[in-house]
Amino acid sequence: MTRGATDMTSIKDFPRYIDVHGFAEITVDDFGKWMSFVGSLEEKSKTISSNDGFEFCGGKWVYRGQADAAWPIMSTFEREYLEWFKQLRNVPDRLRAHELSMLDVFRQKACGYVERSSMSNLEWLALMRHYGVPTRFVDFSESPLVAAHFAMQPTKGILPNEFAVWAVMRDNHNNWYHECKNAEAQLYFTEIVRKYKKEDINRVINDPDTIDSLVQKFQKCSNTCTISPANFSRAVVYNRECAEMVLSDRPSADAIERIKTPMVYVYPRLPNARMRAQSGLFLMPMDVSVPFMESLYKWEQCPKQENVSRYMIGEALDKDVFYALSSQCSILKFVFRGDLRHDMEVILGMANVNAQTIAPDLEGVAEYVRHEFERSGKEIYDNPIKIRVS
Numbered sequence: 001m002t003r004g005a006t007d008m009t010s011i012k013d014f015p016r017y018i019d020v021h022g023f024a025e026i027t028v029d030d031f032g033k034w035m036s037f038v039g040s041l042e043e044k045s046k047t048i049s050s051n052d053g054f055e056f057c058g059g060k061w062v063y064r065g066q067a068d069a070a071w072p073i074m075s076t077f078e079r080e081y082l083e084w085f086k087q088l089r090n091v092p093d094r095l096r097a098h099e100l101s102m103l104d105v106f107r108q109k110a111c112g113y114v115e116r117s118s119m120s121n122l123e124w125l126a127l128m129r130h131y132g133v134p135t136r137f138v139d140f141s142e143s144p145l146v147a148a149h150f151a152m153q154p155t156k157g158i159l160p161n162e163f164a165v166w167a168v169m170r171d172n173h174n175n176w177y178h179e180c181k182n183a184e185a186q187l188y189f190t191e192i193v194r195k196y197k198k199e200d201i202n203r204v205i206n207d208p209d210t211i212d213s214l215v216q217k218f219q220k221c222s223n224t225c226t227i228s229p230a231n232f233s234r235a236v237v238y239n240r241e242c243a244e245m246v247l248s249d250r251p252s253a254d255a256i257e258r259i260k261t262p263m264v265y266v267y268p269r270l271p272n273a274r275m276r277a278q279s280g281l282f283l284m285p286m287d288v289s290v291p292f293m294e295s296l297y298k299w300e301q302c303p304k305q306e307n308v309s310r311y312m313i314g315e316a317l318d319k320d321v322f323y324a325l326s327s328q329c330s331i332l333k334f335v336f337r338g339d340l341r342h343d344m345e346v347i348l349g350m351a352n353v354n355a356q357t358i359a360p361d362l363e364g365v366a367e368y369v370r371h372e373f374e375r376s377g378k379e380i381y382d383n384p385i386k387i388r389v390s
Contacts, residue, residue: 024311024316024333026311029337033314034313038144040317041061061170063144063166064150065150065163065165066166067153067159073296075135085289099136126268126270130275136285137283137284138292143279148165148344148348149348162338164333168296168300168332169300262287262298263283263299264286278358
């Protein structure tokens with residue numbers, strides 16, 4: 001479907017995103033419509049229909065704002081060593097050795113400045129990322145409004161005509177335990193459907209305190225129940241263990257071989273104040289030598305094709321776009337027109353999303369004051385309104 005097409009009459013006519021270039025690009029010319037779309041996206045993604053006509057529990061979307069809509073998503077490590085990525089794609093050990101060397105030097109020099117020096121490589125890399133050292137981590141947020149705030153910020157003093165917010169399904173099929181097997185989960189689910197009423201299925205399969213052994217087996221191997229707090233907590237721990245295993249100084253070859261996922265999401269054990277305020281997390285490619293977008297496509301099982309499917313936000317909101325999101329590939333790119341910045345800033349300010357609240361430190365306060373009192377775009381009145389008092 002191309003931009004401007006309006007001849008769709010049925011939900012079945014809407015193409016699945018898995019049939020396009022790994023993601024759909026949606027042009028936003030109305031911030032209110034975008035907020036409505038994202039709200040519906042979050043709500044309707046909680047339940048994804050299975051082939052049996054019943055519903056599995058869906059997942060959570062995470063967001064990243066980028067100041068220039070033309071940019072792909074790249075880690076700071078990839079941007080810094082882009083030429084190396086082009087030259088050393090077949091020598092990943094050299095890039096990994098460079099990453100570990102940076103980490104080792106940072107750890108040696110910074111140990112006198114941190115309260116807790118006995119941290120894992122994962123925690124050290126998170127600290128490095130916070131202070132601007134290039135790492136393989138890419139920042140995302142659970143909040144679309146936080147992502148929108150970062151997307152509107154100038155880059156090197158320049159405001160591009162278009163900026164973007166990317167949305168990625170966090171709880172996809174590659175995010176669960178390595179023991180997970182879709183076929184096995186489907187078998188358990190079929191038995192559960194026979195045992196319980198349709199209207200009780202979602203509650204049953206997401207009950208963390210269930211004593212039903214069949215449901216317990218399904219939860220153990222299912223990749224579709226991560227929305228429940230207990231399962232999500234286990235997924236966070238498992239993903240963190242996978243990341244720490246890959247980032248260790250001497251990772252076990254057998255252990256690495258068992259990790260099939262090309263990427264994991266990471267919530268650091270010791271998030272800093274900014275990460276907490278921004279509802280932040282990292283997406284981390286498991287192979288540092290592979291470009292982030294390539295790992296992301298593989299993680300979401302997105303085929304690479306020549307054309308990106310494009311829509312207008314009003315069109316996507318009017319049509320039942322969520323049918324497409326039931327596919328295993330869920331990546332959206334929202335492209336915002338530059339003239340929306342002012343209205344978005346007002347709305348985000350009303351939602352208390354500004355430099356001070358998402359960066360709760362002196363640097364954030366300074367940025368907030370600087371922005372509030374900048375001359376650009378502000379009118380100066382030589383003759384303010386006079387109020388007459390009788």
